[in-house]
Amino acid sequence: MNNAHYLARSLHAVWHPCTQMKTHEWLPLKPIASAQGVWLYDFEGKRYLDAISSWWVNLFGHGNARINAALKDQLDRLEHVILAGFTHEPAIELAEKLSALTNNKLGHCFFASDGSSAVEIALKMSVHFWRNSGKPGKNKIVCLEGSYHGETAGALSISDLGLYKDAYTALLRETVTVPSPDARGARAGESAAQCAERAAAALENWLAQHAGETAALIVEPLVQCATGMAMYDPLYLRRAREICSRHGVHLIADEIAVGFGRTGTMLACEQAGITPDFLCLSKGITGGYLPLSVVLTRDEVYAAFYDDEIARGFLHSHSYTGNALACRAALASLAIFAEDDVIANNREKSRQITRLATPLAEDDRISNFRNRGMIWAFDVQTSDVHFAGKVFATGLEHGVLLRPIGNTVYFMPPYVISLDEAAFLVEQTSAVLNQVLRESA
Ligand SMILES: *Cc1c(COP(=O)(O)O)cnc(C)c1O
Numbered sequence: 001m002n003n004a005h006y007l008a009r010s011l012h013a014v015w016h017p018c019t020q021m022k023t024h025e026w027l028p029l030k031p032i033a034s035a036q037g038v039w040l041y042d043f044e045g046k047r048y049l050d051a052i053s054s055w056w057v058n059l060f061g062h063g064n065a066r067i068n069a070a071l072k073d074q075l076d077r078l079e080h081v082i083l084a085g086f087t088h089e090p091a092i093e094l095a096e097k098l099s100a101l102t103n104n105k106l107g108h109c110f111f112a113s114d115g116s117s118a119v120e121i122a123l124k125m126s127v128h129f130w131r132n133s134g135k136p137g138k139n140k141i142v143c144l145e146g147s148y149h150g151e152t153a154g155a156l157s158i159s160d161l162g163l164y165k166d167a168y169t170a171l172l173r174e175t176v177t178v179p180s181p182d183a184r185g186a187r188a189g190e191s192a193a194q195c196a197e198r199a200a201a202a203l204e205n206w207l208a209q210h211a212g213e214t215a216a217l218i219v220e221p222l223v224q225c226a227t228g229m230a231m232y233d234p235l236y237l238r239r240a241r242e243i244c245s246r247h248g249v250h251l252i253a254d255e256i257a258v259g260f261g262r263t264g265t266m267l268a269c270e271q272a273g274i275t276p277d278f279l280c281l282s283k284g285i286t287g288g289y290l291p292l293s294v295v296l297t298r299d300e301v302y303a304a305f306y307d308d309e310i311a312r313g314f315l316h317s318h319s320y321t322g323n324a325l326a327c328r329a330a331l332a333s334l335a336i337f338a339e340d341d342v343i344a345n346n347r348e349k350s351r352q353i354t355r356l357a358t359p360l361a362e363d364d365r366i367s368n369f370r371n372r373g374m375i376w377a378f379d380v381q382t383s384d385v386h387f388a389g390k391v392f393a394t395g396l397e398h399g400v401l402l403r404p405i406g407n408t409v410y411f412m413p414p415y416v417i418s419l420d421e422a423a424f425l426v427e428q429t430s431a432v433l434n435q436v437l438r439e440s441a
Pocket residue numbers: 114115116117119148149150151220225226254255256257282283
């Protein structure tokens with residue numbers, strides 16, 4: 001079978017995500033036959049470097065031998081069992097290991113299936129906590145400008161992305177948005193830290209007046225990914241933690257994209273030395289193999305639900321909650337972090353890849369070249385509204401999978417990318433930009 005065979009069938013039967021299907025009249029849809037390491041292979045043997053880790057989920061490459069082996073072993077023991085009234089070893093072990101990542105400050109682990117449902121859980125737990133604590137009026141959620149927390153109704157309510165939201169406002173709750181600490185918003189002469197401080201002052205102003213009706217602030221620590229890799233100073237997180245504590249408002253850290261080493265530390269919050277009240281994890285948690293998410297929280301929150309009265313409990317559920325295969329993939333992924341000293345090795349790799357990307361950083365057509373951990377991003381000056389789609393299509397011709405967000409091009413590769421592969425990625429990205437900008441000039 002060749003690409004064309006699958007292409008026609010997929011366009012007929014599959015309604016693809018995040019896509020106006022009509023754009024496939026000109027945008028390529030790539031059937032993928034297999035994948036190994038950072039490479040995706042189509043049915044004609046052409047390969048593409050997965051520079052976005054298949055939507056930010058893959059950490060240790062496709063077809064990872066160690067994760068494969070763990071899953072094969074798990075498959076012969078237990079594939080899945082209901083997690084209400086039952087338990088199993090991978091769920092227990094994973095909950096313990098994830099809690100340990102927070103120095104056991106967040107000792108209670110609630111499983112779900114994808115990032116959006118983790119966010120829904122954090123919102124419901126926070127609001128329910130205040131209700132159980134005799135403060136049902138504390139039910140508003142504050143989010144940052146440019147925030148993205150998923151696309152189910154609750155999560156979409158606290159996402160500030162017009163295009164993904166406008167059609168559904170009738171389904172959504174009104175939310176409060178406070179200024180983002182995005183360092184690109186720094187005024188002339190202002191440092192990233194001063195910019196973060198200014199955003200923190202706006203949060204302080206809001207909560208000084210509205211803490212009584214506010215349940216929680218939700219943030220994506222260090223990098224607001226979906227808005228276009230907006231990076232900010234850790235100072236904001238320290239200030240937000242302190243402000244929320246002082247005003248009796250929960251801090252929810254959505255580390256669905258930035259967790260598991262993506263920003264250079266296992267958890268992004270570590271770089272600010274803070275612990276949130278709720279921590280949402282997903283995406284990289286299984287190394288990119290299976291859907292799984294989790295919300296971790298404190299003893300105090302757990303205790304507010306622990307009661308003889310059933311209605312005071314947290315009755316939320318998902319059918320595949322704590323799926324044994326997914327938990328086992330997550331354990332295999334955590335084992336790789338330990339065995340390969342991944343965080344320390346990534347620190348050097350990140351520096352080397354930044355050095356390789358110097359030609360992009362110095363390109364006149366590019367601004368705000370930025371890096372944190374294993375994320376690189378830059379903004380391209382262009383008025384072409386089809387820029388992102390053209391870079392995607394041209395990228396495939398050059399053997400790289402790039403998926404710009406507006407005019408922001410970014411790399412978020414699997415951690416196993418070699419320096420040769422990174423050099424190839426940088427070279428091809430330059431070539432893609434030359435071609436796209438020449439054609440749209
Ligand atoms: C992807 C993402 C989500 C939603 O996760 P899904 O698994 O796509 O539902 C939520 N928050 C952040 C920060 C994300 O990047």
